[in-house]
Amino acid sequence: MICGHDPSDGPTDVINEVEPVMLETVMQYAGGNQTHAAEILGINRSTLRKKLRQYEIEI
Numbered sequence: 681m682i683c684g685h686d687p688s689d690g691p692t693d694v695i696n697e698v699e700p701v702m703l704e705t706v707m708q709y710a711g712g713n714q715t716h717a718a719e720i721l722g723i724n725r726s727t728l729r730k731k732l733r734q735y736e737i738e739i
Contacts, residue, residue: 700735707732707739 703717710717714732718725732738 699731700737703728703731703735704737704739707737712739 703721706717706720707714710720714725714728718728721728
């Protein structure tokens with residue numbers, strides 16, 4: 681443990697903090713169009729929908 685944190689949790693913690701902000705920003709940029717947002721992110725639309733539900737993002 682380093683400063684009370686397990687170093688192996690680091691990448692997951694960063695993803696969980698950054699990913700929702702990124703998804704929200706891209707969705708706004710795409711005007712709420714999930715197909716366009718998925719193309720920008722380089723992921724499948726169903727993956728994008730899953731992540732939006734996971735982080736409770738509604739655009």
